[in-house]
Amino acid sequence: MGSNTGIPVDVRIISATNKDLPLLIQQQQFREDLYYRINTIIIDIPPLRERGEDIMLLAGHFLKSFADKYDKEGLSFSRSAVQAINSHHWPGNVRELKHSVEKAVILADDKIIQPQDLLVKGPEISSLDVKKSLTLDQYEKEIIRQVLKKYRGNISYTARELKIGRQTLYRKIQKYGL
Secondary structure, three states, rough: OOOOOOOOOOOOOOOOOOOOOOHHOOOOOHHHHHHHHHHHOOOOOOHHHHOOHHHHHHHHHHHHHHHHOOOOOOOOHHHHHHHHHHHHOOOOOHHHHHHHHHHHHHHHHOOOOOOHHOOOOOOOOOOOOOOOOHHHHHHHHHHHHHHHHHHHHHHHHHHHOOOHHHHHHHHEEEEEEE
């Protein structure tokens, strides 16, 4: 900076996103030329909620680590705490899990960690009122709307949770005007 003389440099750029860049390119919300400049190697790391077998392994590791740190030996998770951990969505991924376990260790009054110590909610209950007289299309529209909202409009995550293809989801979004 501040010089008219060029200095050769060798630079490596590492970037990360949770967005679907090809979709954003298609929607003209991301520059295609930039995508091809940064798209050398892709490492797809699925979110924690999609790696169910890893959740309790990580939770156990964090429990031991924080029990040592805070001098609270012999801590373990109750069955209901394990269920709460496994059923939580973990939007903050590993970092959220780590902080939840640390809070649980700090707040634990007993050797057994309970769900309320973790400060996570159990499985979410659908807000669809089954007593309403709705058609199948209306239910489908509402379910798609809720899952889209849950994933903040991310088509890939929504399609994955609904167990349908992205193209099918696109057609349904267009059909229902979502």
